[in-house]
Amino acid sequence: MANYHPLRSLYLTRLREFYRQPARLFWVYGFPTVLAIGLGLAFRSPSAATIQADVIESSAASQVVETIEAYNKSRTNPDPIFKLKINSEADAFRRMRSGKTPLVVEVKGPKSIIYHYDPSRPDAPAARAAIDSVLQTAAGRPDPVTTVDERKTEPGGRYIDFLIPGLIGQNTMGGGLWGVGFLIVNFRIGKLLKRFAATPMPRRDFLLAILLARLTFLIPDVVVLLGMGVLFFKVPIVGNIGVLILIEIVGALAFAGIGMLIASRAQSMETVSGLMNLVMLPQWIFSGLFFSSERFPDMIQPLIQALPLTQLLHALRRVMLEGAGLFDGDILKALGILTVWTVVSFTIALRGFRWT
């Protein structure tokens, strides 16, 4: 006589449903891997930066171009390389408008230059300053202060080091919202929830099985991304791996709760997809996935800090890159905010949950 256990059966069913779908495996593991590799290559520490600029065609322009060419030949790594293009005025401005060049140099005479650029474009002021410095030095400007450049290309301070914890956190968010929310709505549309509700199945076991399965899928999620970061990009894990795991679990529970809340009453895929995007989009933008959330104005910082992804990413980075411990103020604050999200979303979700 077999021994039947609803929680175990439900949990195993969830696992099977997942690993028997290779397409889903790709989206969950393959896609973030490809994304990380792509971004890692795009933002890898280059041996030397390349600075682009357009020079407007004029009789005096060739003087400037020659000066820069001379610099390019005599420069040593990691000083930047300049790539200049001589273009007609119209062409040069069109290229700047369409984002192909950050800077247009207009040479009025041997000692008169106008720089055209959009100061809000991050690389434009830097290009202007670099070219100006080369031209001024070549024209005989003395540098009264001796300066030395210490360049940070060590693991821990690079963009990829910032990116990997971001991708881990965003995968946790996606997994929680889609893995829980989409699944439940799918069951509801297929009348499977109603069919379950017509059995004596303990309802607690059903929801618990979904959560346990989610936490199980978290293991390969984190191992794949973290492993790739550590092996390919030498991303350091400065802090305690146990604290990292704890933060991930609490984060996963918070997103599973939000996923369940979104799915608790939704009757169609359109509704649930819309709600998912409504929840995820602000977090992709504001929570510091691809760049630091501190770039946003102070006024909206309290809102940004309240987003679960902000807290998850911040805590992951603090532990991985800076070695923060469990009792660090930031970590406790992050765990606290994530716990509040978990408790509140589950409470509301279960109260309003529709089985039909």
Place this chain on the structure above:
Amino acid sequence: MSDLAIRVRDLRKQYPGRDGVVNAVNGLDLDIPVGECFGLLGPNGAGKTTTVEILEGVNEPTSGEVEVLGRRWATDATAIRERIGVTLQETRFQDKSTVFELTELFRSFYHRGLEPMAALERVSLETKANAYVETLSGGQKQRLAVAIALVGDPELLFLDEPTTGLDPQSRRQLQDVILGLMAQNRTIVLTTHYMEEAEKLCNRVAIVDQGKVIALGSPADLIARIGGEHVVEFALLGEPPSADTAEFQQLDTVLGVRVDSTGYALTVGAPHLAIPALLEHLETTGRDLARLTTRQVSLEDVFVSLTGRHLRDDETGDAPIEIKGRGRRKARRGR
């Protein structure tokens, strides 16, 4: 006290609709004794499914009394769920589970029940035990749904349109499964809109229309109530059916005349008298037959004579006009 598997009194279910409240179930009474195969018949939207879902405990009534196996949902929900088996219309089970795994999953919800393999054998699906659900045909999926309903070894089984959308062979296979269950003296509540299926399987049927039971009895009883036992259907060549049917009403042994968009249907006591009379009448009035068929009265005819409408959407056609008994009345639109 009760050898009733189901007892329902004045059941009502209202939904908020766009033009005010919709009465899906509107004062419905039912008594179903243990061991009976009971059919709920009616067109789409008659309130069959809502009624069954309330009995199954997955929908809540607005008002009325419901007892299932002598228990009430408000106080004994888990006890009832342990004792009933359910198939819903079109449940989409997890595609990537095998037939056996899914049956085992549902078995795990019940304290006592069948071995999963035994449940699959009841519906002849044991050879598909290791197949993924997604590879099953429509008929096999329905049989799996029945196996899953059986796995808790229920005293009472609800089958909501189990054969809808199946090909004739799959339908017959599933009907054989249901006949097998009846042989084991289980109580079965079956909803269907296939009349011949209800005639074949059910001890008694209730015809439901607009949220109420409008006729109740054994299929033979209900058919007897219509008067005649035979239906003669015909159409005239080059002449659309006319609402004025007095000329056919007076023919020998004709009890009733119905008109629909394609022709006439006479309910007759004795076809061997009625048909010659009809032919003679057409001869003298100089008209030709386009077709002539005769058949036994079915539950479908009972339904049409009670409501003026056909049971299935695909048979609706134009609204027929009913002549017998209550005189002329325009039928309401189908659905």
